Amino acid sequence: xxxxxxxxxxxxxxxxxxxxxxxxxxxxxxxxxxxxxxxxxxxxxxxxxxxxxxxxxxxxxxxxxxxxxxxxxxxxxxxxxxxxxxxxxxxxxxxxxxxxxxxxxxxxxxxxxxxxxxxxxxxxxxxxxxxxxxxxxxxxxxxxxxxxxxxxxxxxxxxxxxxxxxxxxxxxxxxxxxxxxxxxxxxxxxxxxxxxxxxxxxxxxxxxxxxxxxxxxxxxxxxxxxxxxxxxxxxxxxxxxxxxxxxxxxxxxxxxxxxxxxxxxxxxxxxxxxxxxxxxxxxxxxxxxxxxxxxxxxxxxxxxxxxxxxxxxxxxxxx
Amino acid sequence: xxxxxxxxxxxxxxxxxxxxxxxxxxxxxxxxxxxxxxxxxxxxxxxxxxxxxxxxxxxxxxxxxxxxxxxxxxxxxxxxxxxxxxxxxxxxxxxxxxxxxxxxxxxxxxxxxxxxxxxxxxxxxxxxxxxxxxxxxxxxxxxxxxxxxxxxxxxxxxxxxxxxxxxxxxxxxxxxxxxxxxxxxxxxxxxxxxxxxxxxxxxxxxxxxxxxxxxxxxxxxxxxxxxxxxxxxxxxxxxxxxxxxxxxxxxxxxxxxxxxxxxxxxxxxxxxxxxxxxxxxxxxxxxxxxxxxxxxxxxxx
Amino acid sequence: xxxxxxxxxxxxxxxxxxxxxxxxxxxxxxxxxxxxxxxxxxxxxxxxxxxxxxxxxxxxxxxxxxxxxxxxxxxxxxxxxxxxxxxxxxxxxxxxxxxxxxxxxxxxxxxxxxxxxxxxxxxxxxxxxxxxxxxxxxxxxxxxxxxxxxxxxxxxxxxxxxxxxxxxxxxxxxxxxxxxxxxxxxxxxxxxxxxxxxxxxxxxxxxxxxxxxxxxxxxxxxxxxxxxxxxxxxxxxxxxxxxxxxxxxxxxxxxxxxxxxxxxxxxxxxxxxxxxxxxxxxxxxxxxxxxxxxxxxxxxxxxxxxxxxxxxxxxxxxxxxxxxxxxxxx
Numbered sequence: 001x002x003x004x005x006x007x008x009x010x011x012x013x014x015x016x017x018x019x020x021x022x023x024x025x026x027x028x029x030x031x032x033x034x035x036x037x038x039x040x041x042x043x044x045x046x047x048x049x050x051x052x053x054x055x056x057x058x059x060x061x062x063x064x065x066x067x068x069x070x071x072x073x074x075x076x077x078x079x080x081x082x083x084x085x086x087x088x089x090x091x092x093x094x095x096x097x098x099x100x101x102x103x104x105x106x107x108x109x110x111x112x113x114x115x116x117x118x119x120x121x122x123x124x125x126x127x128x129x130x131x132x133x134x135x136x137x138x139x140x141x142x143x144x145x146x147x148x149x150x151x152x153x154x155x156x157x158x159x160x161x162x163x164x165x166x167x168x169x170x171x172x173x174x175x176x177x178x179x180x181x182x183x184x185x186x187x188x189x190x191x192x193x194x195x196x197x198x199x200x201x202x203x204x205x206x207x208x209x210x211x212x213x214x215x216x217x218x219x220x221x222x223x224x225x226x227x228x229x230x231x232x233x234x235x236x237x238x239x240x241x242x243x244x245x246x247x248x249x250x251x252x253x254x255x256x257x258x259x260x261x262x263x264x265x266x267x268x269x270x271x272x273x274x275x276x277x278x279x280x281x282x283x284x285x286x287x288x289x290x291x292x293x294x295x296x297x298x299x300x301x302x303x304x305x306x307x308x309x310x311x312x313x314x315x316x317x318x319x
Numbered sequence: 320x321x322x323x324x325x326x327x328x329x330x331x332x333x334x335x336x337x338x339x340x341x342x343x344x345x346x347x348x349x350x351x352x353x354x355x356x357x358x359x360x361x362x363x364x365x366x367x368x369x370x371x372x373x374x375x376x377x378x379x380x381x382x383x384x385x386x387x388x389x390x391x392x393x394x395x396x397x398x399x400x401x402x403x404x405x406x407x408x409x410x411x412x413x414x415x416x417x418x419x420x421x422x423x424x425x426x427x428x429x430x431x432x433x434x435x436x437x438x439x440x441x442x443x444x445x446x447x448x449x450x451x452x453x454x455x456x457x458x459x460x461x462x463x464x465x466x467x468x469x470x471x472x473x474x475x476x477x478x479x480x481x482x483x484x485x486x487x488x489x490x491x492x493x494x495x496x497x498x499x500x501x502x503x504x505x506x507x508x509x510x511x512x513x514x515x516x517x518x519x520x521x522x523x524x525x526x527x528x529x530x531x532x533x534x535x536x537x538x539x540x541x542x543x544x545x546x547x548x549x550x551x552x553x554x555x556x557x558x559x560x561x562x563x564x565x566x567x568x569x570x571x572x573x574x575x576x577x578x579x580x581x582x583x584x585x586x587x588x589x590x591x592x593x594x595x596x597x598x599x600x601x602x603x604x605x606x607x608x609x610x611x612x613x614x615x616x617x618x619x620x
Numbered sequence: 621x622x623x624x625x626x627x628x629x630x631x632x633x634x635x636x637x638x639x640x641x642x643x644x645x646x647x648x649x650x651x652x653x654x655x656x657x658x659x660x661x662x663x664x665x666x667x668x669x670x671x672x673x674x675x676x677x678x679x680x681x682x683x684x685x686x687x688x689x690x691x692x693x694x695x696x697x698x699x700x701x702x703x704x705x706x707x708x709x710x711x712x713x714x715x716x717x718x719x720x721x722x723x724x725x726x727x728x729x730x731x732x733x734x735x736x737x738x739x740x741x742x743x744x745x746x747x748x749x750x751x752x753x754x755x756x757x758x759x760x761x762x763x764x765x766x767x768x769x770x771x772x773x774x775x776x777x778x779x780x781x782x783x784x785x786x787x788x789x790x791x792x793x794x795x796x797x798x799x800x801x802x803x804x805x806x807x808x809x810x811x812x813x814x815x816x817x818x819x820x821x822x823x824x825x826x827x828x829x830x831x832x833x834x835x836x837x838x839x840x841x842x843x844x845x846x847x848x849x850x851x852x853x854x855x856x857x858x859x860x861x862x863x864x865x866x867x868x869x870x871x872x873x874x875x876x877x878x879x880x881x882x883x884x885x886x887x888x889x890x891x892x893x894x895x896x897x898x899x900x901x902x903x904x905x906x907x908x909x910x911x912x913x914x915x916x917x918x919x920x921x922x923x924x925x926x927x928x929x930x931x932x933x934x935x936x937x938x939x940x941x942x943x944x945x946x947x948x949x950x
Contacts, residue, residue, distance in 0.1 A: 018458020023470070030474045125679070137606075141599040143550040145557055146591050149573060149580070153588070157581055164580070211719040217675055218714075219734045219785065220707035233724045252463035256554045260577065270466075271558045274473045286462070286470045294461050 004305045008298060015294060020072070023287045024065050027279045033057075037277050038081065051081070077284035082276050087284035090269060095288075097167050098258070098265035102250040104181055105188035109250075110243055113193040117200025117239075121208060122227055132197065139194025144253045148187035148260040155183060165262035184261045188253050192246040199242040203235040210234070237304055244300030248293040255289075357611060360603025367597050371417035383407065383565055391583045401585040404575050413590055416567040417597070419479065423552050423562075427486040428545040432537060434487065435494020440529070442495070443502035453499065456492040464489045464551055472560040479562050482555060486548045497540050498533055505532045535612035542605035546598050553594055569594050622825040623649040623672075623793055627685035630664075630671045639897045641667045643849040644685070646924070649793065649825040654815070656840035656857070657829045658872070660894055664849040665829045666715075669795045672827075673712055674702050689793065708738040711786035715798040717778035721770035727754075728766030731785050738789040753784040757814060776807035783814065790822075797829045812838050833876055837861060842930075845869050848894060848905045851924055855931040863944055865933040867910045870944065904935070912937055 027034045035051040036043065051057075056064055071078070077087035120132040156164035162183050168176040207213065208231055216230045251266075258267030266285055273281040386406030394401040400409040438456070442449030459467070471485035506529070514528060555561030556570025564571060569590040576586030630642040642664045649655045657665045670676050672687050674694065687694040689709060694702065706712075714720045722730060731750035735741065741749065747766070754762035757780040770778055779799060786794055796815065800808040816839045819826060828840060836843055836857065843860045845853040845868065853866040864870045871890040892909040895901060901908060903918040910917065917936060924934040 014454040015458045015461050018455050019461050022458065022462070022467075026470045026474045029471075031476070137602065138599065141546075141602050142595055143554060143598070145554055146573070146594055149577065149587050150591060152580060153584055157584065211714060211716055212722040214675065215714060215720045215782070215785075216722070218673060218706055218712040220703045220705070220737050221733065222703060230722055230725075234722070248463060252465050255465060255469070256558060259558050270469060271560070274469065274558070274560050277473070279473065282470060282473050286466050289466055290462050293463060297461075 005302055008301050008305075012294065012298060016291075019287070019290050019294070020069055021065070023283050023290070024068055026283055026286070028061065030279075034279055038279060040277075072287070077287070078280040080273075080278055080281045082273070082278045083281065087281055090281060091266065091284055091288055094264060094266050094269045096265070097263050098251065098254050098267065100170070100177075101181060101184055101188065101254050101257070101263065101265065102247060104178075104185040105192070105250050105254075106243075106247050108185055109189040109193040109196055109246065112189075113196035114200050114239060114243075116193075117197040118204055118227065118232065118235075120197070120201045121204035122223075124205060129201075133201065136194040136197045139190045140198075142190065144187050144191050145256045145260050147190050148184060148257050151183045151187055152260070165260070167261075167263045167265075180261075184254075184257050184263060187260070188250055188257050191253070192249055196239070196242055196246060200235070200239050203238040204231060207231045207235045240303065241300055244296055244303075248296050251289055251292060357604060357607025360600045360605075360607055363596060363600035364604055367417065367593075367600065368421065371414050371421060383567075391579060394585050400589050401583070403572065403586055404579055404583070409572070409585060409589060412567040412572060413569070413593055416569045416572060416590065417593060419562060419566065420549055420552055420569055421597070423479070423483055423486070424545045424549045426483050427490060427548040428541045430483075431487050431490040431494050431544055432541045434491045435540075436498050436530075436533070436537060438491065438495040439498025440502055440533075443499045443506060449499070452495070456495050459488075459492040460496070462489075464547070465554055468551055468555055469558070469560050472555060477560060477563040479566065482552055482561050485555075486551060489551070490544045490548060494537070494540055494544070497536055501533050501536050502529060505529050539605055539609045539612065542601060542608060546601040546605065549594065549598055549601070621648050622651045622653075622690060623827075624686070624688040625668075625672065626688070628668065628671055628687060629682075629684045630667055630676070631682040631684075632676075633680040633682075636898060638682075640900075641849055641897060642671060643900075645846070645849070645851050646685075647844045647851060647854060649827060651792070651823040651825050652819065653841045654819050654826040654828055654839050656836040656843045657827055657846065658831065658833065658836060658843055659846035660831060662848075662894060662897075663846045665846055666797055668846070669712065669797050669827065669829055672795065673706055673710055675706075675712075704738070707734055707786075707791070708789050709791055710793045710795065711789070711791040712795045712797065713779070713782045713786050713799050716802050717775050717782055718802065720782055721778055723770055725769075726766065727768050727770065727773070727781050731766065731781070731788060734785045735788050749788060750784075753788040754781065756787070757781075757784045758810075759784070774807075775803050776810065779803060779807075779811055780814070783811075783818075787818065787824075791824065793825045793827070794818075795827045795829070798831070799828075800835060801830070801832070808835075815839055833872060845872070848900065849897070850905065850934065851932075852906065852934040853932070854924075859931060865927060865931065865938040865941070866906075866935050867912050867941065868906050870941075871909075912941060 030037060033048065033052075035055060035057060036048045039047055039051060056067055059067070075088060077091065079086055080090060083090050116132050116136075120129040123129050152164045155162045163180055166180055168180050170177040204227075208227075213226060213230060216226050221230065254263075254265060255267035255270060257263070258265045259271055262268075266289065270282055270285040273279075273285070386402070390402060390404055390406040392398055392402045392406075394409075398408050398410070400413065403409055403412065438452060442452040442456075462470075467489050468482075468485045471488060472481060475481040475484065552561055552568070553570035553573070556568040557574050559574065561570055562568035564575075572586060572590040576583060576590070580587055625648070626646050628642055628645045629640060631638050631640045645664070645668055647655065647657075657668065659665050667676075671683055672694065674683070683695055685695070689705070694705065697705065721727070728747065728750055731753060732743065732746040735746045735749050735753075736743075739746075739749075750766060751762045754765055759765050759777060759780050765773070765777070765781075770781075773781065783796075783799070799815070800811050803811065812835060815826065815828070818824065819839070828835070830836060840857045842856050843854070844851055845860075845866065847868050853860070853864070853869050855863075855865070860869065861873065864873055868890070871888070874888040875890065890909055891911075895905070895908070901918070903920055904910070904913070904922050907913040907917040914937065920936075922934050922936045924932050926932045927938070
């Protein structure tokens with residue numbers, strides 16, 4: 001187990017390096033002087049020069065990168081002149097709503113999609129299968145922010161059942177918290193649910209075509225147990241991978257959805273910063289989300305290693 | 320397959336070749352027409368494309384002309400789909416937006432495919448630089464698409480050309496990875512070894528033998544990139560980091576529509592439907608293409 | 621008679637129309653017999669076996685005819701009743717031991733499952749029975765084998781596990797579909813010995829599917845030869861080797877290389893190749909490849925007719941063929 005985990009962690013290093021360099025370069029590919037842009041057209045040359053000094057922009061590029069990398073590793077993501085806050089602090093206060101939204105959406109997606117995919121696979125070729133997969137195809141074709149807008153039109157504007165935007169802290173009441181989060185979560189979840197359902201179906205179909213399923217049938221195992229005992233455990237691994245990856249997609253989808261529903265999360269933070277050209281915040285948010293993404297993939301990989309007995313055996317050396 | 324007209328000057332071999340070609344074309348046509356996905360996707364897409372290009376000519380409305388007296392009119396009358404917050408005709412804006420979104424999507428798909436092809440091939444055939452390239456690709460793919468696009472747009476500034484650049488950077492790694500994987504498979508096929516043994520040069524092997532085998536996954540991938548870039552561009556424009564106003568883009572219109580969602584539902588519904596239909600049709604096309612080009616035809620059991 | 625297959629026809633729905641993979645196959649298996657079902661790939665032997673056990677997808681497969689196990693027609697049973705039969709009265713061992721066991725469950729789990737499905741015993745008893753079944757197939761240290769996962773065992777061991785699983789409920793009929801094809805020669809010999817031993821020890825009937833005449837010679841009591849979905853010859857094993865009646869059987873035997881005789885002579889091959897199921901010839905299906913074919917052979921499809929005693933042949937000219945000169949001569 002250690003060797004496998006070790007290998008995975010080592011593979012991370014080049015990825016993290018590229019991520020770091022890319023985020024770092026964001027400020028520097030701007031045509032023009034980043035400090036001048038950040039301060040806007042009304043800034044005096046002195047103010048710009050002062051900002052350049054504070055931000056260390058006069059140093060050679062590689063020195064800036066090392067500086068920046070060092071600070072990041074210590075948790076210091078910089079300081080925003082617009083928010084008058086450390087970036088880490090700003091991210092900390094905005095992370096909660098985004099995570100809540102993503103988790104809620106993930107739960108919804110998995111609860112609907114996995115059983116749907118398995119059912120579609122069991123009844124392959126029938127009307128059930130085709131209708132489920134038809135809905136899934138639609139789900140993949142509707143971007144989440146669009147679905148969010150449509151949901152607002154129907155459930156808030158037309159029917160008035162749910163609020164059209166805003167966020168309530170769970171500490172102030174679970175009911176309100178859920179009410180405000182339902183529409184955005186559904187909008188977010190739809191595309192991922194479609195992907196998870198399609199993956200569940202194809203993974204199940206793959207497994208159902210295996211020889212050991214034929215063996216189970218030849219032993220007299222019931223259709224129900226063949227699917228839920230023999231097939232599902234084997235199909236679970238690819239499904240898990242997709243579920244894990246979908247969390248990352250949910251977090252990034254949240255970025256746009258938060259704009260639709262006025263949720264004060266990371267998405268709003270980054271988007272407001274775009275308009276203000278607040279590069280430091282943008283860097284911080286992009287880096288944070290990218291890191292979360294990478295971390296999720298790592299966890300899924302490691303879980304794979306734990307759950308698949310074949311990989312376990314490789315490590316213990318028994319063949 | 321019998322030919323009804325025999326030209327006396329043709330050799331039997333030529334006749335057989337002609338017959339085979341005819342047969343292959345028939346089979347391909349039959350396969351295409353039987354492939355419902357391909358046909359329905361293609362039809363819808365063709366319709367959208369034609370609409371975007373031809374209808375404005377007949378409508379004669381200017382997507383940019385502001386008319387505050389008529390702002391936020393419901394659909395009906397000369398403004399078939401209504402007007403927006405500035406009194407501009409919504410239908411023309413949607414069609415113009417369609418043209419720009421489709422153009423962006425097309426350019427992104429083409430350029431990222433070409434770049435991805437080159438990168439993928441290079442990294443499949445040159446071990447060491449290939450490994451480095453792949454690390455960079457992996458790193459770029461560690462960024463969610465929207466986020467990377469937002470970061471690049473924030474750095475470069477909101478211009479349509481920057482949107483194209485940003486999206487190319489976002490999608491090229493995906494193509495490169497697919498191409499590399501496919502090229503590695505082809506590389507180890509016996510016939511490539513055989514060609515090598517026969518003395519065929521590397522360029523010849525590469526262009527005449529390897530690349531044609533990569534065409535089908537590449538084309539399928541390009542179709543999906545087209546669809547994805549439509550979505551990402553719309554999202555970018557929706558959050559204000561994409562095509563800058565007043566140039567119309569479906570995302571732009573949705574952005575303006577959101578502020579008046581209680582009073583002007585048409586500004587949300589129509590561009591939304593346009594996006595949905597276009598993306599759906601491209602996805603259908605892509606699925607259909609994949610079925611068509613996949614040599615493993617499965618027999619119903 | 622343990623098993624009577626009568627006019628079994630199995631048809632599949634495909635993109636290109638309905639195809640008949642098994643076309644009117646009839647044969648019998650008596651208790652204690654090992655019947656070899658022989659033929660090239662694609663002749664329908666596996667489909668016949670899977671039809672007997674009704675393993676195929678009944679949404680796209682059409683069965684007709686009768687499969688009588690101890691007088692009961694398996695095609696007349698409900699799905700639930702058929703489930704009881706599978707693994708209980710009729711058991712099957714498949715070709716590829718590497719992929720036929722579920723990789724995420726232990727051997728013990730899979731064996732005990734088979735036992736618990738067909739016998740009213742407790743878990744502990746099931747474990748004991750599983751251990752015994754493994755021991756009977758010659759697996760050393762059966763108790764620890766129960767705790768292993770399939771990938772921890774070699775191909776030969778896995779095949780023994782499959783056989784143990786099939787035999788654990790003492791079926792009346794065992795169907796073994798090319799049980800040794802995926803194994804190396806030494807292991808092959810061991811598994812065949814095992815099968816022969818099991819025949820001696822009980823009244824179980826066995827259908828052994830193979831394309832390897834050597835395997836047939838070792839363990840079978842009777843042989844059923846198939847070609848393109850039909851039975852073309854049936855005979856006791858000695859007679860198949862000493863007096864093969866059908867030209868195809870002769871061709872099969874003649875292609876076996878021999879250690880004695882003229883080793884410099886070219887290896888015999890049957891001309892042509894097997895037609896696909898979409899281009900089934902009118903008349904005798906083997907006619908295009910048959911060295912003895914006459915024009916009449918191509919016009920009228922021959923019937924499977926009994927020949928002295930225990931044999932039957934599907935050939936109009938079988939009595940006119942020259943004497944069989946032994947393996948390696950046609």
